[in-house]
Every structure is written in C-alpha cells, then in structure tokens.
Amino acid sequence: MSRVPRFLWLPAALAWLLVAVPIVGLVVRVDLSNFFSLVTSEAALSALWLSLKTGLATMVLCLLFGGPLAVVLARSQLPGLPFIRSVVLLPLVLPPVVGGLTLLFLLGRTGPIGGPLYDNFGITIPFSTTAVVLAQTFVAMPFLVVSLEGSLRTAGERYEAVAATLGASPLTTLRRVTIPVVLPGLVSGSVLAFARALGEFGATITFAGSLQGTTRTLPLLIYLQSQDDIDGAVAMSLVLVVIAIVVILVTRTRDVR
Amino acid sequence: MSIQRSPRTARRSAVLFAALAALLGLALAACGGSGSGSAPSTSAQAAPKTLTVSAAASLTNVYQSLGQQFQAANPGVTVKFNFGGSDQLAQQVVQGAPVDVLATASSKTMQTAVAAGKIQGEPIVYATNQPQIAVAPNNPKQIAQFADLNKPGVSTVVCAPAVPCGAAATAAEQATQVTLHPVSEEQDVRSVLTKVETGNADAGVVYVTDVKSANGKVAGVSFPQATAQGVIQSYPIGVVNGSQNAQLAQSWVSLVTGPQGKAALQQAGFTTK
Numbered sequence: 001m002s003r004v005p006r007f008l009w010l011p012a013a014l015a016w017l018l019v020a021v022p023i024v025g026l027v028v029r030v031d032l033s034n035f036f037s038l039v040t041s042e043a044a045l046s047a048l049w050l051s052l053k054t055g056l057a058t059m060v061l062c063l064l065f066g067g068p069l070a071v072v073l074a075r076s077q078l079p080g081l082p083f084i085r086s087v088v089l090l091p092l093v094l095p096p097v098v099g100g101l102t103l104l105f106l107l108g109r110t111g112p113i114g115g116p117l118y119d120n121f122g123i124t125i126p127f128s129t130t131a132v133v134l135a136q137t138f139v140a141m142p143f144l145v146v147s148l149e150g151s152l153r154t155a156g157e158r159y160e161a162v163a164a165t166l167g168a169s170p171l172t173t174l175r176r177v178t179i180p181v182v183l184p185g186l187v188s189g190s191v192l193a194f195a196r197a198l199g200e201f202g203a204t205i206t207f208a209g210s211l212q213g214t215t216r217t218l219p220l221l222i223y224l225q226s227q228d229d230i231d232g233a234v235a236m237s238l239v240l241v242v243i244a245i246v247v248i249l250v251t252r253t254r255d256v257r
Numbered sequence: 258m259s260i261q262r263s264p265r266t267a268r269r270s271a272v273l274f275a276a277l278a279a280l281l282g283l284a285l286a287a288c289g290g291s292g293s294g295s296a297p298s299t300s301a302q303a304a305p306k307t308l309t310v311s312a313a314a315s316l317t318n319v320y321q322s323l324g325q326q327f328q329a330a331n332p333g334v335t336v337k338f339n340f341g342g343s344d345q346l347a348q349q350v351v352q353g354a355p356v357d358v359l360a361t362a363s364s365k366t367m368q369t370a371v372a373a374g375k376i377q378g379e380p381i382v383y384a385t386n387q388p389q390i391a392v393a394p395n396n397p398k399q400i401a402q403f404a405d406l407n408k409p410g411v412s413t414v415v416c417a418p419a420v421p422c423g424a425a426a427t428a429a430e431q432a433t434q435v436t437l438h439p440v441s442e443e444q445d446v447r448s449v450l451t452k453v454e455t456g457n458a459d460a461g462v463v464y465v466t467d468v469k470s471a472n473g474k475v476a477g478v479s480f481p482q483a484t485a486q487g488v489i490q491s492y493p494i495g496v497v498n499g500s501q502n503a504q505l506a507q508s509w510v511s512l513v514t515g516p517q518g519k520a521a522l523q524q525a526g527f528t529t530k
Binding site: 104105108109110124126127205206208209210211212215216223224225227228229 | 342344412414417419420439440441442443444448452455456457458
C-alpha cells in the first residue's frame with residue numbers, strides 16, 4: 001500500500017467519486033414504496049427477460065466467433081494483423097448509434113444483404129429479436145476479443161510449444177493446454193461481453209426498433225419511461241445497476257486471484 | 258513480452274505528474290474557452306440583447322428562418338433557441354429557466370407552465386399540425402386509409418404512446434376504431450421517418466410537417482380522422498413571466514403569429530389560424 005505515491009490519492013479519489021456519486025444519487029432517488037410494483041410490471045418483466053435472453057445469446061455468439069478471432073490475433077502471423085485488430089476494436093470507440101446505422105444499411109430491407117434476404121425469402125431482420133442480438137454482438141465482441149487476446153499473450157506459447165514437442169496435435173494443444181490456461185480470461189471476457197450487451201442501447205434502438213417483448217430491452221424501456229414515468233425509469237435503472245455490479249464483482253474477483 | 262523496468266520510477270512519476278497537471282490545465286482551458294467563445298460579438302449601435310426562445314423540436318426549421326428575419330429587423334438582437342421536447346421545455350420554465358418565450362407543441366404541455374403562473378396572459382394558439390401516414394414514394398403498398406395499416410404484408414412503425422407523436426397515433430386509432438399492430442414503437446418521430454425512408458417499414462404514423470420535411474423521400478397519405486378533436490395538435494405560444502426582454506418577446510410572438518410567421522409555417526406544412 002505504501003508504494004502508491006501520495007499525490008495520486010486525490011485524483012484517484014475524484015475519479016472514483018465521479019462514478020460512485022451519481023450511482024448514490026440514483027439509489028437515493030428510488031421510490032422505495034413502489035419499487036417492487038414498478039420493477040415487476042408486465043413491461044418491466046418482459047424487458048428484463050428479453051435483456052437476459054439476448055444477453056446470453058450475445059455471449060454465446062461472442063464466444064463462438066470472438067474466441068477463435070482472439071486466438072488468431074494472438075497466435076498467427078498474418079500479414080495485416082494490426083489492421084485486423086484495429087477493425088475489431090472499432091465498436092469500442094464508435095458511438096453505438098453508428099453501429100446501428102451501419103447494420104441497418106447492410107441488413108435492412110434495402111441493404112446489400114438484407115435486400116436479397118427480403119426479396120427472395122421474405123425475411124426482415126430489423127424489428128426482430130435477431131436484430132437485437134446482432135446489434136449487441138457488434139458492440140460486445142471487442143470486450144471478449146481484447147480480454148482473451150490479452151490472456152493468451154500473457155500466458156505465452158511455452159506450454160503449447162512443450163505440448164507440441166510431446167506430439168500433441170494443434171487441436172489437442174488448444175483443448176488440453178491453451179483453453180485451460182486462459183480460462184479465467186475467457187470467463188471474464190464472456191461476462192464482460194454479457195454485461196455490455198445488457199447495457200446496449202444505441203445500436204439496438206437504431207437497428208432493431210423498440211417493441212415490448214420483441215426488441216424492447218431493459219435500457220430501451222428505461223429511456224422510454226424516462227419520458228413520462230421517471231419513477232419507473234429510476235427503479236429499472238437500479239435493477240440494471242445491481243445486475244452490473246454483481247457481474248463485475250464475479251469477474252473481477254476471479255481476475256485478481 | 259514483459260520487460261523488466263529499470264529503476265527510473267521516481268523520475269518517471271515526476272514526468273507523469275507534470276503531464277497530468279498539464280492535461281488538467283488543458284481540460285480546464287478547453288472548457289473555459291468554449292464558454293467565452295459562445296458570446297457573440299455584435300457590432301450594432303444598440304446595446305446587444307439576447308432573446309431566448311424555448312420551442313418544440315418540430316418548430317426547428319420554421320423558427321430558425323424566422324429568427325434570421327427577426328435579427329435583421331432588430332439590429333443588435335440575437336435570438337437564441339432552445340429546441341426540445343415540449344414536456345421538458347415546459348418543465349424547465351416551471352423550474353425558473355431564464356427563457357423569454359415558450360412555444361410548445363401541445364396545449365397540455367403549455368398548461369403546465371400556465372398553471373405554475375409562468376406565462377403572461379393567455380397563450381395564443383397560432384398553428385395546428387395533424388398526423389399523416391408516411392409511405393414510400395408512389396405508395397407501393399397502396400395505403401389509402403388508416404385501416405390499411407393493418408393489411409397483411411404491411412409493416413407499420415409508430416411512436417411509443419408515452420411520447421407526443423405516439424399519443425397522436427393512439428388518438429388516431431381511437432378516432433378510426435382501428436387497433437394497429439406496429440413492428441416497432443419508436444422513441445421519436447424522426448426515427449419513425451427514418452424507418453420508412455430506408456424502406457425497412459412500409460408505413461409510419463408521423464405529422465404532416467414531418468412528411469413535408471422529408472423532401473420527397475416519403476409520401477404522405479392523409480386520413481379524415483386526423484383533424485378530429487384530440488387527434489389534431491395545437492401550437493400555443495406565450496411570453497414567460499419575469500422575462501428581462503418582455504417587449505422583444507412580445508414582438509417575437511407578433512412575428513410568429515403575423516403574416517411572415519404564417520407564410521413560414523404554411524410552407525412547412527402547418528395549418529395556421
């Protein structure tokens with residue numbers, strides 16, 4: 001503890017307060033007498049269920065596709081690797097609304113992919129739960145990729161090299177050596193992607209629209225309610241904050257150990 | 258990858274501290290800069306005055322062009338607009354925001370300010386707006402009336418009932434006795450228009466003025482019940498009590514309700530009184 005330079009304490013405290021004080025403000029503002037009825041309304045429960053469902057689907061997609069991408073980024077010697085990596089990181093810096101617009105123009109009924117889908121098969125992707133999952137995957141993927149690639153690089157290739165010299169095939173090495181070694185990173189990356197999906201707003205409302213039970217996730221409901229029922233919005237916000245804190249606690253404590 | 262660090266930590270932290278201090282200074286300077294930069298340099302003879310007008314977002318284009326006419330007619334006066342949702346604007350006035358004129362998009366929202374004693378006299382209703390169905394140009398799905406929004410194969414987008422354009426859609430549903438099954442309830446009228454413009458929805462319930470502002474990217478289909486009581490939307494305007502520029506505020510109201518205002522409003526699709 002004594003190794004922290006003293007002059008860092010003040011800015012560190014201010015940084016922490018900047019995040020913590022608004023949360024306290026939210027908790028203070030909650031209408032406790034009606035809290036239970038507000039968060040168990042039909043609209044609230046359907047949004048919560050949709051958020052959890054799409055969040056889990058997003059996490060699975062991130063694992064299935066982002067996992068392999070992280071391995072490629074960390075282990076392969078592809079020529080344009082820095083470029084590929086910066087594209088993966090793009091959703092981290094882009095406003096989610098931009099992500100939603102790009103998805104809408106690509107997969108919408110007049111887009112280069114969405115157009116043929118609609119004309120030939122009558123499939124409309126916007127306004128569907130699929131669209132919610134796609135929008136969430138777009139913004140959440142980098143969280144898993146970055147976290148997993150970091151773990152892969154920190155672990156190094158020594159064990160894999162040893163396994164290879166002992167005659168293990170690349171697949172066996174991946175299954176028996178690489179994945180067990182980076183498991184903590186894999187778990188925290190997945191949970192972070194899940195948490196990001198849970199909070200996703202801009203890309204979802206732009207690409208998927210907002211309809212109860214189909215595309216109206218918790219953040220969309222909160223924003224909608226903030227227009228006319230601020231107590232409901234505050235109560236739902238608190239639910240989201242609690243879920244987020246639980247998720248972060250679970251992953252970060254794993255990380256530190 | 259990990260590289261052992263050489264023991265230069267003390268010097269490094271000094272550099273770090275200096276950099277942090279410089280960053281903080283820069284951030285503060287940037288904030289201060291934007292504050293002082295927004296003050297307009299008026300070179301007119303008269304003492305520079307600023308008229309602050311809070312107006313519903315749907316009035317943005319009309320008011321901005323009227324604002325230029327007003328500034329040309331009143332040298333030394335700057336008109337500053339605060340566009341937003343009528344609910345928020347009325348709330349701000351009730352909370353004592355330093356605003357000279359309040360122009361909302363519904364009588365109900367204006368009434369909140371009137372009830373709080375914040376409006377001088379009676380607000381004037383000078384224009385109306387009504388819902389219209391926005392469809393793709395040439396109306397490929399052949400939507401002719403409100404009930405056609407429920408035709409099979411037609412995907413309709415509306416505003417959520419909680420926001421004003423959604424309330425208008427709900428009122429239209431009641432007036433036509435048609436219950437819509439929208440594919441999405443959007444947050445604002447602009448998003449509804451975008452969904453129709455991009456071809457992702459076949460129809461959307463918006464206002465006449467929105468169809469007009471889309472400049473041919475969508476076509477409008479009128480329905481007779483749009484002018485029914487409770488569906489049609491009135492635009493009231495009032496001078497805020499305690500305004501520092503009450504006289505200027507009054508002449509703004511005269512401009513909006515006068516011939517110049519009417520011309521601009523009609524051009525945007527509003528019906529004027």
